[in-house]
Amino acid sequence: MGIIQLLYNSLIYILPAYIANASACIFGGGTPLDVGKKFIDGKRIIGNGVTYRGTFFGLLCGTIVAVLEGIIINLNIVGNTAFYFNTFEWAYVGFLLSLGALFGDMFGSFIKRRIGLAQGRPAPILDQLGFVVFAILFAYPIAPISFEMIIMLIIITPTVHLFGNIVAYKLGFKKVWW
Numbered sequence: 001m002g003i004i005q006l007l008y009n010s011l012i013y014i015l016p017a018y019i020a021n022a023s024a025c026i027f028g029g030g031t032p033l034d035v036g037k038k039f040i041d042g043k044r045i046i047g048n049g050v051t052y053r054g055t056f057f058g059l060l061c062g063t064i065v066a067v068l069e070g071i072i073i074n075l076n077i078v079g080n081t082a083f084y085f086n087t088f089e090w091a092y093v094g095f096l097l098s099l100g101a102l103f104g105d106m107f108g109s110f111i112k113r114r115i116g117l118a119q120g121r122p123a124p125i126l127d128q129l130g131f132v133v134f135a136i137l138f139a140y141p142i143a144p145i146s147f148e149m150i151i152m153l154i155i156i157t158p159t160v161h162l163f164g165n166i167v168a169y170k171l172g173f174k175k176v177w178w
Helices: 003-027 052-074 087-114 124-139 147-170
Strands: none
Touching: 003 052, 003 087, 003 124, 003 147, 052 087, 087 124, 124 147
């Protein structure tokens, strides 16, 4: 498989996770998932940045994107991909990718609270790759991908994440661009 096809397949696969992560930010707010509770170390479990509304809309938007991918790919509207799922399988894989991405973001927030980073402060590798690693882990048993795709996603995700953060900042969805 050539590099362009590898990049294309990688982006098709991970798009629901990218959308879930962005949607949680865009539609977030409201009650935090940890409802203000503290962990045994006396610090917030996750913090105010991970909310019920953001989690719901992240799962919803990521799954919808996967369904749309399934429809578009199954109708042969776009070029060949490495994936041959029916629309229901796309929905399931998209839900798992979205759930994994949101869990990865929550895990990142949990770690950031433990090491004393305030909400919104950057943790470079954790912020850019945590959500993608967990997305892949959650979906892999149902939709395994090649080692090359995993490496491609690890390489491209920091740039995609940074670009997304800059756009979200410019549109007023984020208070900081990192």
